[in-house]
Amino acid sequence: MSEEDWKGNIDSRKMSRRRFIKGTTAAGVALTLVGIDPNSGTFKAAFAKGASKPEKWFLSVCPYCGVGCGVEVGVASGKVVAVKGMKDHPVNKGRLCILGKNLVDILYTNDRALYPMTRRGERFNRIGWNEATDRVANQLKQTIDRYGPNSVAMYISASEYNEEYYIYNKFVKGCLGTNNLESSARLCWASGVVGLVKAFGADAPPCAYDDVEKADLFFMTGYNVYSSKPVFFRRIIKAKYRNNTKLIVVDPRNTNTADFADRHLRIKPGTDVILHNTLANILIQEKLINEREARQLTENYDAFKQHVKKFTAAMASEATGLSVTEIVETARDIGRAKAGLFLWGQGLNQSNIGTRKVTSLLNIVFITGNIGKPGAGPMAITGQTGAMGLREVGGLPHLLPGFRKVTDDKARDEIAKIWGVDPNRMDSANGKTLPAILEGIDKGQIKALWIIHSNPAATFPDSNWVRKVLSKTEFLVVQDCYHPTETSKYAHLILPGAQWSEKAGILTNSERGLNLVEQAVMPPGEAKPDLEIVMDVAKKMGFSQQFPYNNTEEIFEEYKRCCQGRPCDISGITYNRLRIDKGIQWPVPALDHQGTKRRFLDKKFPKGKLRLNLHEHQEAAEVPDKNYPILLMTGLVFGQYHSRTRTSKVPALNRAVSEAFAEINPSDARKYRLWDGEMVKVSSKRGTVTVRAKVTDSVMAGTVFLPYHFAYLAGKDKAINSLTNRAFDEFSQQPEYKACAVKIERT
Amino acid sequence: MFEFIQNLFKTTFSIHLRPPGARDESGLLAACIKCGRCMEVCPYQSIFLAPYSQWSLYGTPLIDPLKKPCYLCMKCPEVCPTGALKPVTKEKAGMGIAGIIETTCLSYQETICNLCYRHCPLKGKAITLDEDLSPVIINEGCVGCGVCFYICPTQPRSISLKTGRK
Numbered sequence: 001m002s003e004e005d006w007k008g009n010i011d012s013r014k015m016s017r018r019r020f021i022k023g024t025t026a027a028g029v030a031l032t033l034v035g036i037d038p039n040s041g042t043f044k045a046a047f048a049k050g051a052s053k054p055e056k057w058f059l060s061v062c063p064y065c066g067v068g069c070g071v072e073v074g075v076a077s078g079k080v081v082a083v084k085g086m087k088d089h090p091v092n093k094g095r096l097c098i099l100g101k102n103l104v105d106i107l108y109t110n111d112r113a114l115y116p117m118t119r120r121g122e123r124f125n126r127i128g129w130n131e132a133t134d135r136v137a138n139q140l141k142q143t144i145d146r147y148g149p150n151s152v153a154m155y156i157s158a159s160e161y162n163e164e165y166y167i168y169n170k171f172v173k174g175c176l177g178t179n180n181l182e183s184s185a186r187l188c189w190a191s192g193v194v195g196l197v198k199a200f201g202a203d204a205p206p207c208a209y210d211d212v213e214k215a216d217l218f219f220m221t222g223y224n225v226y227s228s229k230p231v232f233f234r235r236i237i238k239a240k241y242r243n244n245t246k247l248i249v250v251d252p253r254n255t256n257t258a259d260f261a262d263r264h265l266r267i268k269p270g271t272d273v274i275l276h277n278t279l280a281n282i283l284i285q286e287k288l289i290n291e292r293e294a295r296q297l298t299e300n301y302d303a304f305k306q307h308v309k310k311f312t313a314a315m316a317s318e319a320t321g322l323s324v325t326e327i328v329e330t331a332r333d334i335g336r337a338k339a340g341l342f343l344w345g346q347g348l349n350q351s352n353i354g355t356r357k358v359t360s361l362l363n364i365v366f367i368t369g370n371i372g373k374p375g376a377g378p379m380a381i382t383g384q385t386g387a388m389g390l391r392e393v394g395g396l397p398h399l400l401p402g403f404r405k406v407t408d409d410k411a412r413d414e415i416a417k418i419w420g421v422d423p424n425r426m427d428s429a430n431g432k433t434l435p436a437i438l439e440g441i442d443k444g445q446i447k448a449l450w451i452i453h454s455n456p457a458a459t460f461p462d463s464n465w466v467r468k469v470l471s472k473t474e475f476l477v478v479q480d481c482y483h484p485t486e487t488s489k490y491a492h493l494i495l496p497g498a499q500w501s502e503k504a505g506i507l508t509n510s511e512r513g514l515n516l517v518e519q520a521v522m523p524p525g526e527a528k529p530d531l532e533i534v535m536d537v538a539k540k541m542g543f544s545q546q547f548p549y550n551n552t553e554e555i556f557e558e559y560k561r562c563c564q565g566r567p568c569d570i571s572g573i574t575y576n577r578l579r580i581d582k583g584i585q586w587p588v589p590a591l592d593h594q595g596t597k598r599r600f601l602d603k604k605f606p607k608g609k610l611r612l613n614l615h616e617h618q619e620a621a622e623v624p625d626k627n628y629p630i631l632l633m634t635g636l637v638f639g640q641y642h643s644r645t646r647t648s649k650v651p652a653l654n655r656a657v658s659e660a661f662a663e664i665n666p667s668d669a670r671k672y673r674l675w676d677g678e679m680v681k682v683s684s685k686r687g688t689v690t691v692r693a694k695v696t697d698s699v700m701a702g703t704v705f706l707p708y709h710f711a712y713l714a715g716k717d718k719a720i721n722s723l724t725n726r727a728f729d730e731f732s733q734q735p736e737y738k739a740c741a742v743k744i745e746r747t
Numbered sequence: 748m749f750e751f752i753q754n755l756f757k758t759t760f761s762i763h764l765r766p767p768g769a770r771d772e773s774g775l776l777a778a779c780i781k782c783g784r785c786m787e788v789c790p791y792q793s794i795f796l797a798p799y800s801q802w803s804l805y806g807t808p809l810i811d812p813l814k815k816p817c818y819l820c821m822k823c824p825e826v827c828p829t830g831a832l833k834p835v836t837k838e839k840a841g842m843g844i845a846g847i848i849e850t851t852c853l854s855y856q857e858t859i860c861n862l863c864y865r866h867c868p869l870k871g872k873a874i875t876l877d878e879d880l881s882p883v884i885i886n887e888g889c890v891g892c893g894v895c896f897y898i899c900p901t902q903p904r905s906i907s908l909k910t911g912r913k
Binding site: 085094095096097098101102227230231233234237238241256259638639652653655656675676677678679692 | 789790791818820821822853857858859860861862865866870871878879880897898900901902
């Protein structure tokens with residue numbers, strides 16, 4: 001008897017006593033079978049429905065955010081049946097958030113890509129692997145012969161493993177001879193990373209998650225960490241309650257995180273640079289910092305002091321909409337804190353002045369001396385699992401493995417030697433970033449694009465334009481574990497890739513901790529681990545010599561050689577060691593080295609001293625005007641992840657947020673005569689969406705918030721990114737998702 | 748065991764709520780003229796009229812929180828012609844009361860979920876979080892709209908819902 005039948009029985013109130021007792025017994029038996037212990041009534045683990053007990057457990061890492069929680073994957077008869085938090089993992093200690101708890105559901109869905117497919121018109125026809133890889137190899141070869149290597153580009157996801165990045169990198173930069181290897185980290189943390197590089201002189205997340213317990217101030221700006229990194233947030237809140245740590249949240253929205261704040265600065269969207277510079281000015285003027293120490297740490301303290309002089313509290317109050325007392329008290333809190341942890345998120349990054357916002361925050365960190373000591377520093381937790389590894393391996397158009405730059409002749413020689421390729425084959429100029437690649441397709445410079453596990457048709461701003469560009473591409477290969485996605489519809493060729501727990505590799509989390517992900521099951525159908533597909537194509541293009549690997553461990557051993565003597569030295573790490581030392585943090589130069597929890601404890605920075613970047617505020621690329629009077633911000637909601645290719649398959653998550661909505665302030669709702677729950681049309685110069693109005697004072701008057709998860713698969717007029725603006729940060733090329741002008745109409 | 752079965756019943760069988768601001772059961776049955784305006788105006792299509800099989804309630808508005816809960820937009824009391832639904836504020840909707848079943852609630856089992864807290868239409872007034880980020884119902888504040896009951900990700904639900912005015 002199914003659960004539905006039961007409901008029907010009670011509804012019609014026709015249940016006899018006999019059937020009632022029968023039903024109860026059946027329920028007891030059924031629940032025991034699905035893994036609930038009726039004696040205690042607790043879930044033993046998140047067992048899949050009707051599955052048997054796991055026979056074997058594999059080590060793995062949750063594939064969602066950049067925190068990198070350790071999970072164990074339970075397998076029974078070749079299928080993943082259970083997932084549980086790893087009790088002895090230093091990051092999560094057995095805890096998971098609800099996304100990680102429901103991981104089993106993402107594997108066995110109806111829309112997995114099972115075999116290679118080619119498109120004819122609107123239809124996709126099944127082909128064999130041999131034919132598929134032949135076609136990719138021939139097309140790439142022909143395109144390169146005719147238009148040169150820079151007419152080819154690869155766009156990868158930042159949720160993959162270090163070994164995969166390494167193979168993609170070697171294939172594209174070493175074999176094809178172009179640096180057009182771009183990743184979805186561009187949409188996520190590009191400004192944050194460029195900010196770190198500008199300030200430290202090298203990409204360097206200096207902190208560890210353990211600093212949370214040592215800090216006595218959390219300064220979070222543009223960061224809804226309760227919704228985006230729940231496991232990490234629990235740690236913050238526990239530390240806050242235990243140590244009485246002060247929590248300051250800067251956010252224009254009244255987010256879930258802001259509910260816990262001791263002080264919530266509800267700043268006017270986009271004015272962060274002014275706030276940061278003013279805080280720095282007050283800190284200097286009220287002598288809350290040690291000037292001598294600041295001069296020692298930084299190379300241009302006096303110029304900075306002069307620069308921030310004009311940012312007075314009164315002026316900032318007018319610009320940011322905060323009161324003078326709020327600003328001054330915040331500065332005093334920062335000044336008094338012995339160890340302050342500074343966290344930021346997409347609120348700063350996804351802006352046309354994202355890098356400026358990040359560096360101006362880092363200025364505060366540096367002048368207050370919150371660097372190189374436990375419990376202090378800038379904490380950058382990425383949105384995708386593999387984003388840290390991506391930067392180490394250099395899966396970006398300007399990098400080579402081991403944080404080397406492609407423009408550096410010596411670096412290219414070193415890497416070419418390890419790769420076994422001709423250094424003259426390698427391109428010495430930076431490759432194209434994602435905006436440039438798409439524009440290149442539009443202008444006809446890029447002829448072939450290979451997309452791996454990414455969904456730009458849903459995630460890139462102005463998605464109507466992106467769809468037009470993708471349909472114009474001469475040769476588009478989409479390698480994904482799901483089909484259809486918004487992007488795979490435009491593919492000429494679909495290659496079925498494997499996903500989490502179907503392939504092996506190493507993931508680096510946002511505190512530089514390395515974790516092993518074991519292959520638990522075989523990919524479904526004819527799907528293959530992604531690096532095997534790329535290697536197959538490479539071999540068909542005549543590069544068999546460069547790809548002699550039998551397993552991922554051999555790839556890792558070669559990658560380790562690239563990191564020797566570099567900041568990310570991982571010579572002391574092997575696959576076997578990672579089975580015991582989970583989450584060990586680089587640099588690990590030797591086998592007996594215990595890893596480096598915090599960097600720069602000796603205050604020796606990559607360039608000797610830290611740099612204070614002097615920046616001015618700048619308006620968003622598109623500001624509300626007469627026709628489009630409302631400012632649109634996009635962001636995430638808890639329970640969904642990016643373009644929902646995974647989370648839309650989890651029924652437990654989709655009950656909470658099943659459709660796109662627009663958060664509208666009550667005063668705006670009155671102005672446009674909107675009622676909570678009504679459908680409302682939100683349109684910008686580029687597109688229109690029809691979503692449900694959610695009247696709430698969690699957004700400011702004159703602003704509206706939409707969750708970015710929804711795209712064309714959710715409905716024709718539900719693609720949130722068809723509204724957003726194609727404006728980019730000048731340094732990082734990260735798109736501005738947090739500001740564009742829209743208008744609201746009743747439907 | 749007995750407690751578990753009891754909880755199971757509470758969470759698996761559908762219970763029916765009255766729309767927000769409804770009078771007590773006898774008052775509602777006396778005042779409701781079964782016009783269906785509340786059903787028509789509901790933007791979420793949460794309200795349905797009791798079918799003939801529920802003969803004593805036939806035609807009166809009901810909400811099934813297993814299918815679609817009430818999001819407390821408070822549109823229906825405004826259109827009620829007879830005052831069977833009284834125009835009240837969200838906080839006085841008085842539809843019932845929710846309770847958390849701690850033995851199955853994920854937040855009490857080392858998982859960070861809190862979906863009920865995040866999506867509560869009376870955010871912070873009906874459900875709070877304790878120091879472990881586990882949800883706790885505030886009996887005085889909860890109006891029993893059923894949103895937490897609807898979205899609870901466990902199977903069976905870890906929220907119980909009692910109908911009727913406090």
